[in-house]
Amino acid sequence: MAKKHAILAHGDCDGVISAFLYLKHFMPDAYPSHISLGFTQPWRATAEVNTFRIDECSSLVLLDVAVDKELFSHLVNYVMSGVSVLIIDHHYTSSMWIEKLKKLGVRIIWDIAPSTPSLMVSKLSITLNPYEEILVRVADVCEGSECNDNYITQLSDKVKLSISIDPGDIEFMKEIVDVLMHGGCLESFKKLEVKYRKAKWLLNKLVNIASERAIDMGSVLISGFKEAETRIFAGLFGIAATEIARKFNKDSIFVRKEEGKIVVTIRSQRGLALSYCKAVTSHFGGKYGGHREAASATLPDMNLDEVIKALTTIVNQVSESGIRDMSRYGI
Known part of the structure; x- marks a missing residue:
């Protein structure tokens, strides 16, 4: 062969x-x-x-x-x-x-x-x-x-x-x-058009949900999603996080539960996405990747509310130190 x-x-x-x-x-x-x-x-x-x-x-x-x-x-x-x-x-x-x-x-x-x-x-x-x-x-x-x-x-x-x-x-x-x-x-390509129309409808719904439930940290918005919601909205979280960041002119963090893991999706207008990811994986374990403006982290399976609670502290630490010295987080 x-x-x-x-x-x-x-x-x-x-x-x-x-x-x-x-x-x-x-x-x-x-x-x-x-x-x-x-x-x-x-x-x-x-x-x-x-x-x-x-x-x-x-x-x-x-x-x-x-x-x-x-x-x-x-x-x-x-x-x-x-x-x-x-x-x-x-x-x-x-x-x-x-x-x-x-x-x-x-x-x-x-x-x-x-x-x-x-x-x-x-x-x-x-x-x-x-x-x-x-x-x-x-x-x-x-x-x-x-x-x-x-x-x-x-x-x-x-x-x-x-x-x-x-x-x-x-x-x-x-x-x-x-x-x-x-x-x-x-x-x-007709199949692309069909998928797009369905995705557009779901994206608008996801952006509305994320806006309504977001925890406002001043310069950062944090929204959490249960596993059932993750299955519904699939791969639209990154796009929705970008829309939220642009709409409110703030960094946007989505935390969602998936089967066997927690996924954190981040969009940062201030270029702190990797700093947030580095900090959250240092705290919980896991791995991360991406760019300064857009990144994601995959964490071990755990309670969603615990992750969100810890993120409120981590976000403040990164926001205060990250702009002055991003090297503190190895970025």
């Missing part, structure tokens, strides 16, 4: 567009028969990597997937088995692993960039067609960049929400890539 190229991308707007661009410009002849394509979320990235059988992989490419200690340790197995590993990523937390990855023999392309597609264009000298240029701008907007072009913002909204409503729908993400690989445009 011929070995395949394994590609694992973040299962969001940014990651899906990254996967398309990489396949289109670097592996067009290998798609789809010699490609194993997967999408993941930060908390399960290592588990997803392990679904690729080392003896069946000729290469492994990680796109828009933040590196942490657990993922790094598993990449060692691939490199030691002779599998070529490439990482293209713009998450701030990946930067602390660059030198270790290079020593291991992993090729890593990292820099601060609006999105991973933007990073690919700047570092890999990709020549884009007009629609691909639009998709890169869409990825940038999905990641938080400002844009005055209504067409771009509307398309970004549709792609982001249609993916986020069910972050476990890997087949849908693969369908988006396939549509693009065959020269199609997302505006005419």
